[in-house]
Amino acid sequence: MTKSAWTDERVDRLKTLWLEGRTADEIARELQNGISRSAVLGKVHRLGLSAGRPGRAPAGFGSQTPRRRVERPVAKPVKRATGRPSVPADRRPDLPSWGMTILTVTRGQCRWPYGDPAHPGFSLCGRPVARGAFCLGHAAVGYRTLPGGAPSLLSLAGLV
Known part of the structure; x- marks a missing residue:
């Protein structure tokens, strides 16, 4: 059995x-000898000390003037630089007249790439x-889908 680094x-x-308000990093440096910041935080948690300590404001908090919200411009769509990908004509979807950039495409929007990502006209x-x-x-x-669909997969797995 190994001896604990946490002596009384x-x-x-x-x-x-x-309780003086020192950070876990400062405490670890003072205790030394194998006590890391994570070990300090773990011990504080196990001892239930974190619930009784008042929260500290981050350094410099309150000394700065309040920030104004900055309106960021919305990126405009870019024209497609290259042609359509090599897709059979019967399966080729109708393409929009413009695409989205990696920064403007959002959840729920198609991420099919158009063009070369290394060139400026690349879009989605x-x-x-x-x-x-x-x-x-x-x-x-x-x-x-594979030819034959699910029955083909089941036969490959030996289940049919």
Whole structure:
């Protein structure tokens, strides 16, 4: 059995320093010899000391003037630089006249890429998502089922 690094003296010192408002990092440096910041925080939690300590304001809190909310400009859509991906004509979706950038596409918008990501005209589809991360047309191209479907998979697994 290994000996604990938490002697009675160290625990008492931890309690005193913690209630003085010292940080876990400062306490760990003072206790030394294998006591890390995480070990201090764990011991504080196990001793139930964190509930009784008043919260501290971050350094410099209240000394600054309140920040104004900055309105950020919304990025405008970019024109597609390159043509359509090589997709059979019967499965090719109707493409929008413009695409979305990686910064403007949001959840629920198609992420089908147009062009080369290394070039400035790169964009994403941006149409409403129908399946996975793609719109209906791009999902038909991007997600393909194996010939034979589920019965074929079951036979491969030896279950049929």
